[in-house]
Amino acid sequence: MRTALVLLFALAVAAIPGSVIPQRKISPIAVDDFISQHRTLGPLYDKVGLFAVYSSPWFSAVYLLLFVSLIGCIVPRVLTYARAVRAKPVRTPRNLGRLPVAESWESADEASVVLDRAEAELRRRRYRVARRTDAGGESVSAERGYLREAGNLVFHLSLLFVLLGVAINGLTQFRGSSVVVVGQGFSNSLSQYDDFSAGGLFSERQLVPFSLQLTDFQVRFETGPVQTGAARLFKATLKVTDAPGEPARTETLEVNHPLNIDGTDVHLIGHGYAPVVTVKDAQGNVAFSGPVVFLPQDGNFTSSGVIKVPDARPERLAFQGLFLPTGAMTPAGPQSVFPDLLQPQLLLNAWEGKPQADTGVPESVYTLDTSGLTQVRDPKNPNQPFRFLLRPGYEQKLPNGLGTIQLTGVQRWVKLQVGDSPGVGVALVAIGTGVLGLCFSLFVRPRRVWIRVRPAASVGGPDPNHPEDGDATGAAADPAATREGRRTVVDVGALDRADARTGLAEDVAELATTLGRPATTQKDV
Numbered sequence: 001m002r003t004a005l006v007l008l009f010a011l012a013v014a015a016i017p018g019s020v021i022p023q024r025k026i027s028p029i030a031v032d033d034f035i036s037q038h039r040t041l042g043p044l045y046d047k048v049g050l051f052a053v054y055s056s057p058w059f060s061a062v063y064l065l066l067f068v069s070l071i072g073c074i075v076p077r078v079l080t081y082a083r084a085v086r087a088k089p090v091r092t093p094r095n096l097g098r099l100p101v102a103e104s105w106e107s108a109d110e111a112s113v114v115l116d117r118a119e120a121e122l123r124r125r126r127y128r129v130a131r132r133t134d135a136g137g138e139s140v141s142a143e144r145g146y147l148r149e150a151g152n153l154v155f156h157l158s159l160l161f162v163l164l165g166v167a168i169n170g171l172t173q174f175r176g177s178s179v180v181v182v183g184q185g186f187s188n189s190l191s192q193y194d195d196f197s198a199g200g201l202f203s204e205r206q207l208v209p210f211s212l213q214l215t216d217f218q219v220r221f222e223t224g225p226v227q228t229g230a231a232r233l234f235k236a237t238l239k240v241t242d243a244p245g246e247p248a249r250t251e252t253l254e255v256n257h258p259l260n261i262d263g264t265d266v267h268l269i270g271h272g273y274a275p276v277v278t279v280k281d282a283q284g285n286v287a288f289s290g291p292v293v294f295l296p297q298d299g300n301f302t303s304s305g306v307i308k309v310p311d312a313r314p315e316r317l318a319f320q321g322l323f324l325p326t327g328a329m330t331p332a333g334p335q336s337v338f339p340d341l342l343q344p345q346l347l348l349n350a351w352e353g354k355p356q357a358d359t360g361v362p363e364s365v366y367t368l369d370t371s372g373l374t375q376v377r378d379p380k381n382p383n384q385p386f387r388f389l390l391r392p393g394y395e396q397k398l399p400n401g402l403g404t405i406q407l408t409g410v411q412r413w414v415k416l417q418v419g420d421s422p423g424v425g426v427a428l429v430a431i432g433t434g435v436l437g438l439c440f441s442l443f444v445r446p447r448r449v450w451i452r453v454r455p456a457a458s459v460g461g462p463d464p465n466h467p468e469d470g471d472a473t474g475a476a477a478d479p480a481a482t483r484e485g486r487r488t489v490v491d492v493g494a495l496d497r498a499d500a501r502t503g504l505a506e507d508v509a510e511l512a513t514t515l516g517r518p519a520t521t522q523k524d525v
Contacts, residue, residue, distance in 0.1 A: 004073055007066040014062050018053035021045065025052065025197050055170065067163050074156050081149050088130040092139040092450040096493030099450075101508045104491045105517045111453040111488050114515060115140055118451045121514050127449065137454030145447055145497070151440025158434030162427050169423025174198035174206065181274045181291045181413040185213035188264070188418065206420065208262045213239045213248075217271065217412045221340050229300060229339050236268055236414050253416075263420055270415035272296045273303055275323050275346050277390075281312035281403040288312075291411045294323040295366055300336040301325050306368045307348070307405075315402060316355045320368050321348035321387075323410075346390040346407050350376040350398055376402065446497040447504065449511070456487050490515060 022030035031051050035042030049056030096102050107114055115131065118140050122129050127142035176196035180186050188207050190196060220233035236253040242262060253259050259266040274291035281287045287309045294305030307319040326338035327345030334347055353373035363369060376386040379399045388396045395406035492512055496504045 001073055004066065004069045007062060007069055011059075011062050011066060014059050015053065017050050021050050021053070023051060023053065025055075028195075063163065063167075067160065070156060070160050070163075074153065074160070077149075077156075078153060081153060084149070085146060089128055089141040089143040090448065092132060092134065092136070092141050092452055093493065094136060096450055096452060096491045099493035099495050101495075101505045102491070102493040103508060103512045103517065104489065105512070106456055107453075107488045107490050107516050109488060109516060111138055111455075114453050114488060114490055115451070118511075118515055121511060122449065137452050139450060139452040142449045142451075143447070145444050147440045148444040148446045148498070149441075151437040151442075151444065154437030155434050155441060158430040158437060161430035162434070165423040165425070165427030165430060167423065168426060169199070169421050171199040171201040172206070173419065173421045173423065174202050175417065175419035175421075177269070177415055177417045179293050179413050179415050180214045181293065182214050182217050182411050185211060186416065187211040193418075208264045209243050210261045210264070211241045211244075212251075212266075214414060215239055215250075217414055219271065219340070219412065221338070231339075234268065234271060265419055265421075267417040267419075268414055269417045272301060272413055272415075273323055273325060273341075273344075274411045274413045275305075275344075275407055276409040276411055277307060277346075278406045278408050279307070279309045279312065279317060279319075279403065280405075281309070281317070282315065282401050283313055284403075285313070287317070287403070289408075291413070293365070293413050298336070299339065301339045302336040304366075306366060308365070308368070310355070310358075312403060313355065315352040316373075317398075317402065318351040318353075318368055318373060319348045319405065320351070321346065323347075325410075341410060344392060344407075344410050347387065348390065348405070349385045349387045350402070350405075352376055352402055376400075445502060447494060447507075448497065449492070449494045449508070451515070452491045454489050454491070456489050490517070 022034055024031045034051075035046065038045075045051055049058065053059055093099065097104065109117075115138055119129050119131060122140065122142040125144070127144045128146075130141045132139050132141060174197070176193035178186050178192055178194050186192055188210050190204060190207070214236060216237040218233060218235045218237075219231075222228055222230040222232055234255050238251045238253055238259070239248040240251050240259070240261060241248045251259055253266065253268050255268050258268075272293065272295060274293045276291045277288070278286060279288040288307070288311065292305055292307050294303035296303045303323040303325075305321070305323060309317040309319075322334065324334060324336040324343075324345045324347070325340060326336050326342040327334060327347075328337045328343075330337070334345070351368070351370060351373040356372060376399055378384045378386045386399055390396055390405070390407040392407050392409055395404050397404050490512075492508060492515070494504055494508045496502060
């Protein structure tokens, strides 16, 4: 147990860097920024695995040692518990009066009648009962509360299965995301993901061969004076094909209401705008036409993006700028003042450069590498870049006859997160079972009760079979009581193995009343 506690503490300490230092699986851009800003610490952190704490060898070592330690704790306790369940309740103590709660009185009933009544009452109260005869007289031993230790064991076993579920999930899970523009689709293959991460045992064969098409995306924002601009509705309509050749079905996808396709979850985690532009080069040919995803930068969806036109001739073109769903000029410059499409504007500057051969090296569609490009200058002021504003339907001619660019419309896009976590079900069931076991461990009261009957002491002398006791107070039996026919002494003692302050005295008093204790008898507690 001490080892397990030390390892739990070590695991908690080892998890701290994962919440303080950016993690590569969660935010790879933040990790790259950290390394570029900290030339000494960054590479060192990378070598020791601080950018991937939860999959690092040292974190896994603590995790596995805790796993082994828990097994080492549980196995002996299970064996001990199994022996305790099969064993009879413990023998009746010699002196019941020394227990935390005890009562004694004389009864006119025969010993067998009292014991039969006691045995029946204790069984009704769900005690395990054993009847014995020893030097002190006949007795009944009873015990209950075995579920307390069972709950404790279930709780610790559930921890093992939680760790097992986490291990399965870490090794076999996958998660990726993809941006899909309304009217376009997504198929569940590695080439379709914008980013993708998976466990060490992941295989591409795990990917369910479904595809989907985003047919519509409805958005509604608050326009009233209270919470202006707050989101009120995000709902995507999809056509889903479970496997090639199967008929498509229509599904609705909303935030916090994922779509499950044959065990794979599809979540809606983001959205934004994709201006639809048409670019013609200097020769009048359409070099590019279609939606371009712009990434939101604030709550009003001021969005930044890049339009790349590598096929333009004789010069390749590129554009960089902002899209404003509801554009306005503010003291901080042009910004969107409302997240919906009330006054869409596209603010751009232009770049030109010599055509380059396609190297096949992937590059981000959201950033512009200006190597080999020259920024187009304003013909009226050559010292300033050429900046312009487009509204839907507007066409802008570029300086020096480089071509034209037109904003033909605006589409919406959604960001879908696709993933499968096979170990989550195991972990969730284990957590629920652990909570149930913990409830048993906390609320079940393990108690032991003993009832002994013995002949009452003769008049003027103690009981020869129990010489240290006369009556309930240790004095000789009352002659008047003997004349009235009381000939059996009943001793009751009880022990709460968790906390004697939880109604033990009241329960013993109730049991004594059931067994026939006279109402005038004082309790010996």
